[in-house]
Amino acid sequence: MSTRTPEEAGGTRGTAFRETMLGRVRLEGEDRPRPIRLDLRAAADRVLRLRGTTDARITGRIRIAGWADDPCAEGELEISPLARRRIRYRMSFMAGDRRLTLDGWKSVSPRRPLKSMTVLPFTLYDEGVPAGEGTLRFPVPTGLVPFLASFRFPRQEDADSHMAPRWNGEPGRTEVWYTTVTDPATGTGLWLHHELTAPADGAEPFAHGWAAVFPKDGPVRHARFGPAKWTGGGDGFTAEGVHAGPGRLSGSAGALSWDLAERAEGAPLFTFPRWSWRRPLLPAAQMLPAARATYAGTFAYDDTTLTPTGAPGATARIYGHGNARRWAWLHADLGAGDVLELVAAVSTRPGLRRLPPLVFLRLRRGGRTWPRRAERTAVGWAGFGRFRAAIGLPTWTVTGRAGLRRIRVEVTQPEERTLALDYTDPDGSHATCRNSESADARVLLERWWGGWRTEAEWTLAGTAHAEVGTR
Numbered sequence: 001m002s003t004r005t006p007e008e009a010g011g012t013r014g015t016a017f018r019e020t021m022l023g024r025v026r027l028e029g030e031d032r033p034r035p036i037r038l039d040l041r042a043a044a045d046r047v048l049r050l051r052g053t054t055d056a057r058i059t060g061r062i063r064i065a066g067w068a069d070d071p072c073a074e075g076e077l078e079i080s081p082l083a084r085r086r087i088r089y090r091m092s093f094m095a096g097d098r099r100l101t102l103d104g105w106k107s108v109s110p111r112r113p114l115k116s117m118t119v120l121p122f123t124l125y126d127e128g129v130p131a132g133e134g135t136l137r138f139p140v141p142t143g144l145v146p147f148l149a150s151f152r153f154p155r156q157e158d159a160d161s162h163m164a165p166r167w168n169g170e171p172g173r174t175e176v177w178y179t180t181v182t183d184p185a186t187g188t189g190l191w192l193h194h195e196l197t198a199p200a201d202g203a204e205p206f207a208h209g210w211a212a213v214f215p216k217d218g219p220v221r222h223a224r225f226g227p228a229k230w231t232g233g234g235d236g237f238t239a240e241g242v243h244a245g246p247g248r249l250s251g252s253a254g255a256l257s258w259d260l261a262e263r264a265e266g267a268p269l270f271t272f273p274r275w276s277w278r279r280p281l282l283p284a285a286q287m288l289p290a291a292r293a294t295y296a297g298t299f300a301y302d303d304t305t306l307t308p309t310g311a312p313g314a315t316a317r318i319y320g321h322g323n324a325r326r327w328a329w330l331h332a333d334l335g336a337g338d339v340l341e342l343v344a345a346v347s348t349r350p351g352l353r354r355l356p357p358l359v360f361l362r363l364r365r366g367g368r369t370w371p372r373r374a375e376r377t378a379v380g381w382a383g384f385g386r387f388r389a390a391i392g393l394p395t396w397t398v399t400g401r402a403g404l405r406r407i408r409v410e411v412t413q414p415e416e417r418t419l420a421l422d423y424t425d426p427d428g429s430h431a432t433c434r435n436s437e438s439a440d441a442r443v444l445l446e447r448w449w450g451g452w453r454t455e456a457e458w459t460l461a462g463t464a465h466a467e468v469g470t471r
Contacts, residue, residue: 015044015056016367018150020143021120025064025134035065038102038136040091041367042077047153053080058091059337059367062102068095072336075101081108081117089120101125104136114140154267162268162289163236163246165196166280166319172200172426174322177237177244180331180437180465181260181295181313183306187462189214189437190299190306190313191222191419192258194237194244196230200427205230207239211256212419213301214438216462220419221301223254244315260297260308262315264290271341271360273374277319283347284320288331291364292339314339314465322425323433323469325353328391328398330411331465332441334458338365340443342398342409344389348471359387359398363407363445365456371402393418393434393468404448405455411466412440423469431471439466 018041024033040060048054056077063069075091078084088105104122118140124132138147167175174197181190191212198205208226215221228240236245243250250259269291270277276285295311312333324345332340342361347353361377363370371377377400380386387400398409413436423431441464447455 012045013047013153013155015042015046015048015054016150016152016154017042017147019138019147021136021138023120023134023136025122025124025132027064027067027124027132028130033134034067036134036136037061037063038091040073043367044079048079051082053078053083055079058089060091062091062093064095068093068100070094073102078105085109087117089122098126100131162287162317163244163315164234165232165237166317167196167198167205169198171198171202172321173198174318174320174426176318177315178318179244179249179260179262179295179313179315181308181311182333182437182463182465183299183308183311185308186306187216187438188306189463189465190258191435191437191465192244192249194239194242196237197424197426198230207237209237209239209242209253210421211251211253211258212435212437213256213299214417214419214436216438220417221256222419222421223256225251225253256299256301258297258299260295260299262290262293262295264293264315266290266292266337266339266364269339269341269362269364269369270374271343271362277317280319282320283349284318284322284324286316286318286343286360288314288316288341290315291341292333292337312463314341316341322348322427322429323423323431323471324348325471326357326391327467327469328357328389328396328411329467329469330398330409330439330441332443332458332460333463334365334443334460337367338363338458340364340409340458344391344398357389357391359389359400361387361398361400361407361409365445370405376402391468396468406446406448406452408444410442411464413466413468414440417462429471431469433467433469435467437465438462439464441466 021038025036026033040058042056042058044056058077059074061071062073070093073091073093078088085108086105091102109116118138120136177194179192194209206227207230210224212222269288272285276282277287296309299306325348327345330342340363344357344359346357358378377387389398395412417438418434418436420434441460443458445456446452
């Protein structure tokens with residue numbers, strides 16, 4: 001069992017904020033300057049040290065009129081207003097098929113504090129050769145309030161801190177580690193499920209699970225491992241030669257075998273309220289230590305060996321008393337660092353089983369998570385029903401609104417790409433899940449601007465990970 005307390009797993013605080021700057025740049029060989037706009041997001045692993053130096057990662061969009069528009073620019077930010085009297089920006093971006101670097105810094109001066117903190121002279125470089133010069137300015141009248149309001153001090157947590165077992169010896173509990181992956185070379189979906197079950201009658205706990213592969217063309221294959229005696233997982237799940245721990249998954253089941261390295265590429269994501277993971281008061285809770293990750297290694301089945309490289313996927317955790325009465329689940333990698341996770345479920349508890357599905361939806365987009373609070377989609381402002389789920393097969397939907405945004409998610413699990421498996425709860429009751437690691441999904445995000453307008457839209461063909469469960 002884990003020796004890490006929930007408080008120890010909470011991590012330290014970091015800093016995140018947004019900034020917009022406008023200006024002009026004169027490119028080499030041109031007589032007239034072009035307008036330039038920089039919209040960036042900054043994230044540091046610590047709270048800002050005004051008397052020292054804070055390094056941050058920056059991502060965002062660079063637009064140079066008629067020449068470049070890259071929404072995936074990235075780089076580093078050095079914040080050192082007193083120690084070095086500068087705030088330095090370095091960002092790389094694409095202009096056509098050329099990769100350039102924007103390099104500049106604000107020279108902080110106590111004599112001219114406002115100007116020195118808001119004016120950014122910079123140089124553009126093309127493979128180390130100067131390609132242009134310009135100046136960006138922070139628009140104080142229109143930008144100061146949004147800039148200050150954007151500051152956040154999130155907990156700094158990594159995937160490793162949430163992989164250790166939670167079970168403390170209490171009967172009637174189940175704990176799950178599961179990973180889903182899409183091999184970009186073949187379009188094949190992978191599913192690795194690892195589970196600890198502590199029977200409600202006090203019998204010995206046991207470990208078991210399965211692996212499944214969803215070829216783009218061909219039947220779904222799966223195999224189970226266990227049950228085996230649970231001896232404690234150390235830093236993750238370990239049983240019968242199967243391991244799921246920080247940075248690595250390995251094992252075999254029947255004709256399937258795997259050895260995959262995992263690289264987390266984003267902060268953990270709490271689908272349910274954060275407190276419900278630390279204090280298990282709900283029937284169950286789910287979260288993702290690695291909400292976005294890439295995988296590399298091997299996965300073999302029958303006479304086929306996949307060798308994924310940079311394959312997108314995620315690792316999630318569940319801890320609770322067992323499965324819901326009905327549920328639907330979706331993990332969708334939306335590209336460009338964006339990800340959508342949702343769970344819609346009806347509890348088995350008396351009094352709750354007659355309610356419509358509670359929806360927990362988390363959209364991480366542009367480094368921000370919407371809605372800000374996980375409870376928002378489940379209970380809304382005035383009770384149940386803010387977000388609604390229509391659970392069925394082969395298609396199910398979730399709709400809802402929070403603030404000035406509303407979302408519609410439509411998931412399709414074709415029968416030939418869906419695997420039905422039985423679950424056994426700690427109390428001995430049974431449930432059936434129908435899982436597809438090659439599902440289709442359409443996500444429509446709209447914003448209110450005096451009327452509903454499309455803000456973003458994603459279509460996933462065979463790369464969504466989804467599941468519907470029933471009793």
